[in-house]
Amino acid sequence: TAPEMIKVEKVGEKKNVALIKLNRPKALNALCDQLMSELSDALRSLDLDTSVGAIVITGSERAFAAGADIKEMTDNEFASTFSGRFLENWTTVSEVKKPVIAAVNGFALGGGNEIAMMCDIIYAGEKARFGQPEIKIGTIPGAGGTQRWVRAAGKSFAMEVCLTGDQVTAQEAKERGIVSKVFPVDQVVGEAVKLGEKIADQSPLIVQMAKEAVNKAYELTLQEGLHFERRLFHATFATKDRKEGMTAFAEKRKPQWESK
Ligand code: HXC
Secondary structure (H helix, E strand, O other), X not given: OOOOOEEEEEEOOOOOEEXXXXXXHXXXXXXXXXXXXXXXXXXXXXXXXXXXXXEEEEOOOOEEEOOEOHHHHOOOOHHHHHHOOOOHHHOHHHHOOOOEEEEEOOEEEOHHHHHHHHOOEEEEEOOOEEEXXXXXXXXXXXXXXXXXXXXXXXXXXXXXXXXXXXXXXXXXHHHOOOOOEEEOHHHHHHHHHHHHHHHHOXXXXXXXXXXXXXXXXXXXXXXXXXXXXXXXXXXXXXXXXXXXXXXXXXXXXXXXOOOO
8 A cells, every 4th residue: 555654756867766755744744653664664665676776765844753753652651662662663764775865854853863863864954953852751762862862973962962852953963973964955855866866876786885884883893893894895806896896997987787
């Protein structure tokens, strides 16, 4: 059945970038269970779709997503959230092998910001606002907020964000390393798609290796990370695309990737 709370299309000159638009405008894209399972299903199938080289997730100009659906959670209790694995389907965004870009306008709050931070790259519109307001409703971030803010922006700033619930402007998010670039509101999605197209022009196989290697920097010690990187680098020499890339350079032509 077609999703109701997200829209998925293939965009870009070669239609090789998937654009997922969170589309529950009346609730500022609050991430209810249905929206999250539609997002999760879409990501899983796009990850397997060989015509897609990169994925962009966006919301509306008013809100990327204002967080998990508070009204849906109000009557939850510990036992059922624990045994029912509440939020288990939230991790899909961080499990996708292809590059995922968040194009953020408006509010990226609570779980909305956590989804953005699960993406590989964040582009923001000038009026975007990031934050973890959970503390104001008697809970804490549950999909990575306390961990990913620290890794991106350091402990002191992460503490401020998580303990006050204050919103962070796009410009400050960029200065803190959460966001890589800031654009005028109406250009963010277009720029994110262009970035997706640029990445999709590379070998999908090698892009996947590069993403995996960068992500290891979050999880391993420097020594282990460097070792992992070196081994994957060696492994590129077992691919046709590595041979093609270097041959094409020497022959002054564009490489033809086979993902082999
Ligand atoms: C359910 C929400 C919502 C949310 C907004 N809405 N955010 N519904 N869950 N997270 C609904 C409002 O109830 C309202 O519905 C409509 O969207 C428009 O919102 P308003 O509040 O009227 O808009 P505005 O005055 O512009 O304020 C925008 C806002 C505010 C600052 C973003 O909506 C807000 O503070 N939202 C909650 C933000 C938040 O606390 N997020 C964290 C959630 S907890 P009606 O029907 O009245 O028109 C979380 C936990 C993560 O994310 C844990 C891991 C997943």
